[in-house]
Structure formats: structure tokens, C-alpha cells
Amino acid sequence: MYGSSLSTLGEFGLIDLIRTRFPQPSPPELGIGDDAALLVPAPGRQLAVSTDLLAEGVHFDRSCGPDRLLGRKSLAVNLSDLAAMGAVPRWFFLSLALPAGFPLAGIEAILDGLAEQATDHGCLLAGGDTCGSKSGLVISVTIMGEQVPELLVTRSGARPGDDIWVSGTLGDAALGLTILMQNHTGLADGSAAEFVVSRHLDPTPRCRLGQRLAESGLISAMIDISDGLLADLGHVCRQSGCGAEVWLKELPRSPAFEELAGVFPDYPWHLAAAGGEDYELCFTAAPEQRAAIAGVGKNTGIPLTVVGKVTRSFGRVQAIMPDGSLFQPPASGYTHF
Amino acid sequence: MYGSSLSTLGEFGLIDLIRTRFPQPSPPELGIGDDAALLVPAPGRQLAVSTDLLAEGVHFDRSCGPDRLLGRKSLAVNLSDLAAMGAVPRWFFLSLALPAGFPLAGIEAILDGLAEQATDHGCLLAGGDTCGSKSGLVISVTIMGEQVPELLVTRSGARPGDDIWVSGTLGDAALGLTILMQNHTGLADGSAAEFVVSRHLDPTPRCRLGQRLAESGLISAMIDISDGLLADLGHVCRQSGCGAEVWLKELPRSPAFEELAGVFPDYPWHLAAAGGEDYELCFTAAPEQRAAIAGVGKNTGIPLTVVGKVTRSFGRVQAIMPDGSLFQPPASGYTHF
Numbered sequence: 001m002y003g004s005s006l007s008t009l010g011e012f013g014l015i016d017l018i019r020t021r022f023p024q025p026s027p028p029e030l031g032i033g034d035d036a037a038l039l040v041p042a043p044g045r046q047l048a049v050s051t052d053l054l055a056e057g058v059h060f061d062r063s064c065g066p067d068r069l070l071g072r073k074s075l076a077v078n079l080s081d082l083a084a085m086g087a088v089p090r091w092f093f094l095s096l097a098l099p100a101g102f103p104l105a106g107i108e109a110i111l112d113g114l115a116e117q118a119t120d121h122g123c124l125l126a127g128g129d130t131c132g133s134k135s136g137l138v139i140s141v142t143i144m145g146e147q148v149p150e151l152l153v154t155r156s157g158a159r160p161g162d163d164i165w166v167s168g169t170l171g172d173a174a175l176g177l178t179i180l181m182q183n184h185t186g187l188a189d190g191s192a193a194e195f196v197v198s199r200h201l202d203p204t205p206r207c208r209l210g211q212r213l214a215e216s217g218l219i220s221a222m223i224d225i226s227d228g229l230l231a232d233l234g235h236v237c238r239q240s241g242c243g244a245e246v247w248l249k250e251l252p253r254s255p256a257f258e259e260l261a262g263v264f265p266d267y268p269w270h271l272a273a274a275g276g277e278d279y280e281l282c283f284t285a286a287p288e289q290r291a292a293i294a295g296v297g298k299n300t301g302i303p304l305t306v307v308g309k310v311t312r313s314f315g316r317v318q319a320i321m322p323d324g325s326l327f328q329p330p331a332s333g334y335t336h337f
Numbered sequence: 338m339y340g341s342s343l344s345t346l347g348e349f350g351l352i353d354l355i356r357t358r359f360p361q362p363s364p365p366e367l368g369i370g371d372d373a374a375l376l377v378p379a380p381g382r383q384l385a386v387s388t389d390l391l392a393e394g395v396h397f398d399r400s401c402g403p404d405r406l407l408g409r410k411s412l413a414v415n416l417s418d419l420a421a422m423g424a425v426p427r428w429f430f431l432s433l434a435l436p437a438g439f440p441l442a443g444i445e446a447i448l449d450g451l452a453e454q455a456t457d458h459g460c461l462l463a464g465g466d467t468c469g470s471k472s473g474l475v476i477s478v479t480i481m482g483e484q485v486p487e488l489l490v491t492r493s494g495a496r497p498g499d500d501i502w503v504s505g506t507l508g509d510a511a512l513g514l515t516i517l518m519q520n521h522t523g524l525a526d527g528s529a530a531e532f533v534v535s536r537h538l539d540p541t542p543r544c545r546l547g548q549r550l551a552e553s554g555l556i557s558a559m560i561d562i563s564d565g566l567l568a569d570l571g572h573v574c575r576q577s578g579c580g581a582e583v584w585l586k587e588l589p590r591s592p593a594f595e596e597l598a599g600v601f602p603d604y605p606w607h608l609a610a611a612g613g614e615d616y617e618l619c620f621t622a623a624p625e626q627r628a629a630i631a632g633v634g635k636n637t638g639i640p641l642t643v644v645g646k647v648t649r650s651f652g653r654v655q656a657i658m659p660d661g662s663l664f665q666p667p668a669s670g671y672t673h674f
Contacts, residue, residue: 028383028486030491033492033576034422034491034492034493034576035387035418035419035421035422035492035559035560035561036385036386036387036418036419036421036422036424036482037385037386037387038383038384038385038422038486038489038491039383039384039385039386040383040384040486041378041384043380046365046375046376046377047375047376047377047378047384048373048374048375048376049373049374049376049428049430049463049464049481050372050373050374050464051430051432051464051465051466051477051479052432052466053432053433053434053466053468053475053477055434055468055469055470055471055475056471057471057472058434058468058469058470058471059468081372081373082372082373084372084373085371085372085373085375087373091386093386093388093479095388095389095390095477096390097390097392097395097475126386127386127387127388128388129388129389129390131390131392131395131396132392132395133392133395134392134393134394134395134472134473135394135470135471135472135473136471136472138390138392138434138475138477140388140390140432140466140475140477142388142430142479144386145373149365149375149377152375154367154371154375155370155371155372156371222372223372224372239370239371
């Protein structure tokens with residue numbers, strides 16, 4: 001219908017293509033096609049809004065993974081922010097800056113990935129913007145969710161003595177990125193390397209878990225792990241006016257991580273403690289809630305693990321090695337500038 | 338405090354810098370600093386949401402104008418979308434992708450321009466994202482406004498026989514861009530050239546006018562003129578299931594436009610009829626509302642002019658030259674791909 005390149009499609013053809021791929025909000029709401037989208041927030045709910053911009057050469061390299069997964073991930077990182085507040089995803093907005101000659105098949109694959117992720121999380125595409133780019137691909141997503149105000153969870157409620165919990169396993173995504181950067185290609189299906197690479201390329205936002213934890217009223221603070229556990233825990237500590245102690249030997253690691261750890265001269269604690277992009281949840285709760293929280297983990301099928309303790313040392317995040325010594329983290333998180 | 342470059346400032350230093358420059362939403366709302374912003378929509382209002390992404394080398398050239406005006410414009414284009422719905426601006430989100438070594442003074446100037454525009458329109462910065470860019474500067478803004486549902490104006494309500502109105506004057510911004518692209522520098526203060534260039538670099542979003550028109554209940558459809566009058570009127574016609582006839586001799590032109598028109602071999606009708614980025618409003622209304630609408634123009638101090646008539650010819654936008662012949666527009670609007 002459109003030929004194979006963006007220039008035959010044109011801007012309005014691209015908008016039509018997007019519109020056909022996503023179910024639209026229905027009246028009295030209004031999606032793509034006017035100056036602004038019109039949305040109806042549910043009465044009595046607060047809106048939670050987050051935005052992330054992904055730039056080629058900074059956040060992703062198209063040669064490292066399929067475009068479909070890039071589409072999935074660009075919504076996943078935003079869904080993960082809503083998960084960390086316990087909010088229910090409702091709508092998202094998509095802005096694409098596309099280099100001239102960008103292959104139409106690539107755009108379609110990105111849209112397919114976005115549509116899969118949106119459907120999985122009940123989130124409607126309500127608008128956006130498309131334009132050219134003189135350089136690489138830019139994907140900017142703004143997501144909006146809702147929750148009753150009493151149930152929303154922020155970064156600022158942690159109290160000294162609280163347990164520090166994490167969901168799932170840590171370090172897989174950072175290990176997967178390490179493998180991708182060494183140009184490993186053709187990873188065997190079902191291999192440990194394939195697993196950790198997929199954790200980097202196709203992270204699972206913990207939306208249902210975040211909502212269940214928020215609704216349970218059991219937890220005091222929450223954040224998603226995008227910059228690495230220690231860096232993100234640092235944000236919680238600063239906002240809550242406290243500190244944290246993390247026991248590295250307790251960090252949950254996947255069988256694949258354990259299998260691959262042997263290729264490092266030393267055990268790669270830094271990947272589990274400070275590696276980014278796992279998009280697991282880190283939350284705090286009083287110790288007396290331990291059994292009830294374990295129950296939430298069981299009901300959602302996602303392992304939840306206590307990995308440390310909130311302390312009184314303002315802003316200080318200490319990580320303890322298995323031998324009792326202090327872990328010296330490498331520069332944590334990605335440095336943008 | 339920070340040195341003069343982005344790399345000494347760092348990502349969190351930049352976020353702090355942004356936070357100090359913009360008043361933040363106050364409890365129970367939550368702005369910058371958590372996984373998502375938390376906003377409280379007014380009861381009974383619909384949300385209007387729009388997003389625009391501006392990319393260096395596509396939408397702007399930093400050598401053509403001061404960074405402060407770039408900041409003003411990046412919010413103005415979004416405010417203009419809300420103006421066209423009659424919505425009242427409330428919050429915006431700002432994503433910046435910045436090349437390494439981007440001058441700190443440039444960032445501060447962009448933020449100053451954004452803050453001026455936000456203050457003028459009572460719009461709070463509630464969140465955003467900052468990251469590096471391997472190429473040019475990217476500014477992505479998502480804006481949210483509110484209005485009671487009955488007062489919101491869409492593109493789809495125009496009816497055959499309605500008058501077609503525009504606000505302000507047309508063609509200035511496109512003429513200003515023409516002058517900028519010819520590398521005119523050092524334009525004399527108060528000159529006609531300086532005026533039209535400023536209309537391109539620093540457009541005025543017609544928010545108050547859009548709200549007054551919406552509240553008046555007098556109008557049937559509205560759009561902002563970003564792609565050129567004829568192209569934008571085409572959107573209204575397609576959404577409303579009608580056509581349009583535009584009389585070029587009625588198009589309101591500024592004294593500066595008239596003064597500069599003489600440098601073209603022919604009178605530059607194409608700039609007034611099809612030039613982009615004036616960010617004026619185009620709206621439709623039944624002829625019996627003419628006097629009342631003129632009153633709204635008088636009250637807001639913005640000239641409003643009838644420039645044509647809605648017709649029954651679905652999707653057909655005809656522009657009539659002063660001699661009665663049909664205007665043949667050049668390819669209208671900017672082609673992105």
C-alpha cells in the first residue's frame with residue numbers, strides 16, 4: 001500500500017499507519033487527529049505521569065536487537081515508572097523523530113512492539129508527534145496512569161528499620177548489555193547468554209506487582225531499578241531522609257547470571273548491585289509485614305527478596321560484601337554528559 | 338557553582354538546575370523527583386493533552402536565533418495546540434537530549450525562555466527527562482490542560498455556510514523564515530524584517546483568545562495554524578465532512594508583511610495562504626454570530642477576520658485570487674520525510 005520507505009509514506013501516511021495499529025480512545029474521549037487528545041480521568045483518582053526519551057546511539061543501538069523489542073522497551077521503561085508508584089496505566093503519547101530513508105519495515109516493527117506492550121498493560125495510544133531527524137532515531141514516550149491518592153507510593157516514605165526488598169533477579173540486564181557490547185551474535189536458543197541479553201532488550205515492567213503492593217498498604221516507599229540498585233536506593237534514601245545497608249550475598253541472581261559469572265576474573269557483584277536497566281522494583285516495608293509481603297510475591301508469581309535494611313545514616317548507602325568488607329562500587333549508573 | 342559545561346554539571350546537577358528555575362506543583366501534587374509526577378485534575382473537567390518534539394536541524398537552527406527564544410517557542414507550539422481546543426494550560430513535561438559539551442549558558446537561556454512562557458500562561462513544569470544526544474539538541478514537550486467537556490472545541494464541528502475566521506495576521510512567520518534562510522543578520526531594531534523574523538522565532542500562542550472563543554459558545558470548529566492556513570483548514574474540512582473557500586484578498590497581513598512584499602517578483606500570496614508557523618487560530622462559526630465574535634476580538638485586543646466560507650465540497654479547499662482565478666498553492670506545509 002505504501003511502498004517500502006518513509007518518503008513515499010509521508011507524514012500523514014505515517015500517522016494513518018500508526019492509527020490503524022492502535023485501538024483509539026472512544027467518545028467522550030478523543031485520540032489521534034485533533035490539536036490535542038481529550039481524556040476523561042476517573043473521578044477521585046490522581047494522575048501519575050512519566051516521560052522518557054530514548055535516543056539512538058545513547059540508549060540503544062539498532063544493530064544490537066530487533067526493532068520490535070525496541071518498541072516494546074520504549075513503552076516498558078515508562079510502564080515501569082508507573083509500576084513504581086502503584087499506578088494503573090491508562091494512556092500514552094508517542095513522539096518519533098525518524099531519519100530520512102528509515103525503512104518502513106523498521107517502523108512497523110517498532111509499532112508492533114509498542115502495540116504488544118500497550119495491549120498487555122491496557123494502555124491506549126492517545127496522541128503524539130512525528131517528524132524528521134537529521135541524525136538518529138528518537139523515541140519519546142509520555143505515559144499517564146491513575147490511582148486513588150491514598151494508595152500511591154512515593155520514594156519518600158522509607159523509615160529506619162524497614163526491610164529493603166527487590167523483585168525478580170538483579171544484574172541480568174547489565175550482564176546482557178556486556179555480552180551485546182562484545183558483539184556476540186547468534187546466541188543459542190535457551191542459553192544463559194540469550195536469557196540475560198533478552199532481559200536487557202526486553203525488560204518486563206512490574207506493573208501488576210507494583211499495583212498489588214500499593215493496594216496492600218504494606219509498603220513505605222518504592223522505586224524502579226533503572227540506574228542500578230545502589231543508585232536508585234540512594235534516591236529513596238535522599239527523599240526519605242535516611243540511609244541504607246545492602247547485603248550483597250542476599251541479592252537475588254538468576255541461574256543464567258550464576259552460570260555466566262565464571263567468565264569474570266572476580267564474581268561480578270557490581271552488575272547485580274549497580275548494573276542498570278533491570279526494571280525490577282525496589283521497595284521498603286516494616287519487618288512485621290514480611291509474611292504478608294511474601295504472600296503478595298506468591299500470588300503474583302514474582303520472587304520477592306529482602307536484601308537490606310533502612311538505616312539512620314542520611315543519604316549513605318552501604319553495600320556489604322559476603323566476607324563482611326565494604327563493597328566499593330564503580331561509578332554507578334550511566335553518565336549522560 | 339557548576340562550571341560552564343554540561344559534563345561538570347552532570348545529569349542530576351542539570352535536574353537540580355531545572356528544578357530551581359520552575360515553581361513546582363505543591364502537595365497533594367508532586368512534581369520533579371519521583372518516578373512519576375502526581376497531578377490532581379479539577380473535578381468535572383476533561384484533560385487536553387498535546388505533545389511536540391523539536392529536533393535541531395529540522396525544526397530549528399541554533400545559529401538563527403537566541404536560545405531563549407528557542408525555549409519560548411518549544412512551549413509556545415504546545416500552548417497553541419491547547420488554545421485551539423479552548424483548554425486552560427495546567428502542567429507540562431520537558432525532555433531534553435543534549436549533545437556532550439553543550440554550553441551551560443545555552444541550557445540556562447532555553448530554560449529561561451521556557452520559564453517565561455510557562456509563567457505567562459500559568460503552566461507548571463511537573464517532570465521530564467534529560468539525557469545525552471550523539472547528534473543535535475532535541476526538545477520534547479508534553480502539555481496538559483483542562484476544560485469542562487461542553488466548552489471544548491474540536492476540528493469536527495464546521496458546517497456548510499459557516500464563516501471561516503483567522504486571528505492576527507498571516508504569513509509573517511513564513512516571511513521571517515525566508516529572511517533568516519537568506520542569512521540576514523543584524524536586522525535594524527523596529528524594522529519590518531525584524532518584526533517578521535520575531536514572528537517566526539517567538540510566536541504568540543493565542544491561549545486567552547482560544548479560551549474566550551470556546552467559552553462564548555459561538556464557534557463550531559477550531560485549529561491552530563502551524564502548517565499553513567490552507568493545509569490546516571484541510572484538516573478541519575476532512576474532520577467536519579465539508580469543504581472551504583478562502584478569499585486571498587481578505588487574508589489579514591501585517592504592515593511589515595506589506596512593506597516587504599515588494600521584494601518578491603509577484604505578491605507572496607503563498608506565504609499568507611500556505612506559509613507555516615504563524616500559530617494564529619483558524620475557526621468557523623455561523624454567519625449570525627459575526628457581531629458577537631467581533632466583540633470577542635475587541636475584548637481580547639486581537640484582530641479577527643472573516644477570510645472565507647465553509648462549503649459542501651468534501652475535503653476541497655479552494656483559494657480564490659483577488660482577480661477571481663484559482664490560487665495554485667505550492668506544496669503546502671513542511672515535508673518531514
